[in-house]
Amino acid sequence: MRLQRRTFLKLSVAGAASAAVAMPPPAAAQDVTDAERLGVLVDTTKCIGCRACEAACSEVNHLPEPAEAGDRAVLDTDRTPTTTAYTVVRHAGTNASGEDRFVKRQCMHCVEPACASACLVRALEKTAQGPVRYNADRCLGCRYCMVACPFGVPQFEYEKAVPYVKKCSFCIERQAQGLEPACTSICPTGALTFGNRNALIEEAKTRIYQNPDRYVHHIYGEHEVGGTSWMYITDVRFDQLGLPGGLGTAPAAGYAQDALSGVPVVMTVGPALLMGLYRFASRRDEVAGDRVAAEDHHV
Amino acid sequence: MSDTALTVPTTGSSWFTEKILMGATPREYARSLVTPFNLFAAVVLLAGAVAIIYRFIYGLGAVTNLSQVNAWGIWKGLNVITGVALGAGGYTLAAAVYILGLKEYRPVVRIGVLAGFLGYSFAVVGLLIDIGQPWRIPYPLVYSFGVTSVLFEVAWCMCLYLTVLILEFSPAVYEWLGWRGIRERTLHLSVGFVAFGVILSSMHQPSLGALFLMAPSKLHPLWYSQYLPTMFFVSSAVSGLTMVIAVSTLARWGMRDAFSPSLLARLPHLSLGLGRGAALLLFAYLFLKLQALIDGHHIDLLATGWGAWYLLEVIGFVAAPCLLMAYGSHHARLGLVRVAAFWALAGIILNRMNVSVIALNWNVADRYYPSTGEWLIAGALLMVAIVAFRWVCYRMPVLFDHPEFEAH
Secondary structure, three states: OOOOHHHHHHHHHHHHHHHHHHOOOOOHHHHOOHHHOEEEEEEOOOOOOOOHHHHHHHHHOOOOOOOOOOOHHHHHOOOOOEOOEOOEEEEEEEOOOOOEEEEEEOOOOEOOOHHHHHOOOOOEEEOOOOOEEEOOOOOOOOOHHHHHOOOOOOEEOOOOOOOOEEOOOOOHHHHHOOOOOHHHHHOOOOOEEEEEHHHHHHHHHHHHHHOOOOOOOOOEOOOHHHOEOEEEEOOOOHHHHOOOOOOOOOOOHHHHHHHHOHHHHHHHHHHHHHHHHHHHHHHHHHHHHHHHHHHHHHO | OHHHHHHOOOOOOOHHHHHOOOOOOHHHHHHHHOOHHHHHHHHHHHHHHHHHHHHHHHOHHHHOOOOOOOOOOHHHHHHHHHHHHHOOHHHHHHHHHHHOOOHHHHHHHHHHHHHHHHHHHHHHHHHHHHOOOHHHOOHHHHOOOOOOOHHHHHHHHHHHHHHHHHHHHHHHHHHHHOOHHHHHHHHHOHHHHHHHHHHHHHHHHHHHHHHHHHOOOOEOOOOOOOOHHHHHHHHHHHHHHHHHHHHHHHHHHHOHHHOOHHHHHHHHHHHHHHHHHHHHHHHHHHHHHHHHHHHOOOHHHHHOHHHHHHHHHHHHHHHHHHHHHHHHHHOOOHHHHHHHHHHHHHHHHHHHHHHHHHOEOOOOOOOOOOOHHHHHHHHHHHHHHHHHHHHHHHHOOOOOOOOOOOOO
């Protein structure tokens, strides 16, 4: 049971080497400056609940026709995106003057997405311009993205024997061809504006500034969880829209990075520390053994 | 195999008869298997097997109560998060004996390592049933590296540590098989494995807590804390020591004939010593809990229903077993130490379940309760671990020293 020093050193080197591999590289999203990032501004005061966005989404994603198309009663149900409907619109009550308000929900495409930071196989990845892409060919179906996402966006195909995660892709393929996302391109009322994220924030601020009595003075998504590509302005309470409150402005990814930052330390200090403890214990036993031997000799 | 036949003279018996049937004829062996416990085990395993087949044909939705909101259930919370915590006996005992030189605990190291191996296997098999596409399980190791993910670190550490546990336990297998050469070579390296195992454990045990740092809006504030990783690590060491007390107590009660008289005679003394260590660690854990509570600035929430549940965990299942363990080990009251060990383990199970299942998504209407199928499969996997423990301990030198080999 003697420690072979060479073995131990080899292990230490292996530990340090794997620590170097485990060091997280800077996220790809950092390569793009804020100025190039794209987004969508949702102005809920302009949405009439026509659900054209849902139909367009289903069409480009080859999904079934939206549930009860043409039936406005469905708007009053507590709808959230599903595995076969990546965006849904629902009734969000009325504003102070009694006008109906509607809200469209889909993936927020966070600036620093928790899901991508949580994914152990990079099946979810933040792309440079904005979309959070799902690479189905890598996904294990561990569903940690669903635990991590503060908006409850990733949807899992529980009913399938070979399941995948489904969510809005921000029409990443259309964007690559220079097209707008299907939903924003079809919106007839201007409730959805696609464009440069910084410019959209300016636009949102302008609308609020010019109509200070109408809008709530907040752009949901400007700072929430580090910012999102999809942002909302409204004249009703944000909790009426079903958007979670109290999320803070720090990206969830940061919490995990704090925990992971301990890895290289443990990998490099650990072997030396344990080797020291082992030598200490062995030496203690040797000294004890010498003393016993010496006493035996005297007798 | 031929040298085995030479060293163990038997009347015309094959290797199979000797090693697997323990010298009995197939008929005798089959008859010896018909016991009330084995019949119960068979029913549990059969039910679990049916549920597993059903799950793989019809998907997770057909067997589980998981939903889009509650994406993780007991196969993650109980099998993986709790199973790994309960498997901490391997690293704690091995570190105590091989690194810190507390050699008097050598007779119980293999109990810790075997319990650890079975705990991790319980976790890994549970994970394979839980994830959507288990055939892709090697992806994080060989194909696509999500280095920003805590789960990536956990996957690597668990894979490496399971290998370490196999290596740490392998000398017992070699002794059983009579393979001298490879046993010697393995033992020669064991301090290296042990050190590597301790390093891996000190990374993934806390990381299982760090997994939930990503969900600040979902985990109840009384449990959500930046100290989660530290608390998971300290409590895993508690779990390691108390698991060895608990498992040896159960084995002593259920399979006394697999023990050597010398281990049976030393077990009380060793259990008291482990109890002293566990009491000390439980104190540290209790104060960490207090620190996390104060630092979390949510003391007002103690007055709610969730607060009562939190206090039940901390006072009823950390402070109480801690005091009992301290009292029992100080006054050499073995019975109290054993009760305290089971009590502390119950507290660790409760803590892991609270963090990963019960207090997660506490604020949504759609609460998760495990389905019958989820319980059946988790129960069957636990039964596999118990049956495997018995099978191994009746054959391999875990609870006894092999007569032909000097102490490991």
